[in-house]
Amino acid sequence: MSIEAPGEWLSVLELLSREKGKVLILGATDTGKSFLVRFIIENLCPRGFIIGLVDADIGQSFLGPPTTIGFSLFKYHPSWEIIFSSPEIFFVGSTSPEGHFPIFLKGVKKMVDRATSSEANLILIDTTGFVSGEGGKELKRRKIELLSPHFILALQRSDEIEPILELFNDRPQIKIFRLPLSPGVRIRSMEERRIYRAKRFQDYFKEAQIYELSLEGIQMEGEVMDPNGETLPLDWALRINGLLIGLKDIQDETLALGLIRHYLEEKKQLRILTPLQEIQKVKIIQLSSQKVILSRDEENS
Incomplete structure (x- = not known):
């Protein structure tokens, strides 16, 4: 499917082909940020560009499963x-x-640093649609300060992200481009977004298997909150069937995600559903408050 690109997108494309650097893409929900990412990749990779994409849209991610920030390199192949x-x-x-x-900011910075040290000659940073209110403004301000992008591509229907952009109008080292939306962009319902996340988790755990992991020597990070915002004791949290966890190595690198299936308290072991085969590499478990129900769970309930 070809992307309907406004003329302003074509102008920015030519600029990026000459100047390169880090490109932060901003916009509210359903403004076509992923459309713009795809447009840039599809038009510059055939010209020999190697593009590093940091997908920081943790709710509607497409490089990795939801709840993760992903990084990948895109390049053109002779085929x-x-x-x-x-x-x-x-x-x-x-x-x-x-x-x-x-x-979240730690993860974005880590992945952008990874992209910077790679062979990429252009880095795209896709972001969430959380731009409204003081929270959205503060998050984007901190992200821009942290990443020091060379370009900001701002997609907006009217002027909804001007409160963020005006903070950086006097920064000559950051070039800001206010861009119109592609005519092909459509608004997705909350239900469509929920279904997309569920499918992404379903695909991620499709080939997963259950492993038993001894908790001896395993470091625990994070906490699990109940619906009232109270922190659950660790022994309670580990009993939540379907609790989403991050499996990390000794270097604090995320190896894979997992779902808790059973806590064997006497043996201090966890039964975990994960696509990770080298379970012995896990040295850190990062907890979350996210529970994931797969279709196989519903079939067995």
């Missing part, structure tokens, strides 16, 4: 195809950055 490397992921543990600013 006339655009190929991309297997995504690296950073587990945030939530489908929204609200209430998770520190770990």
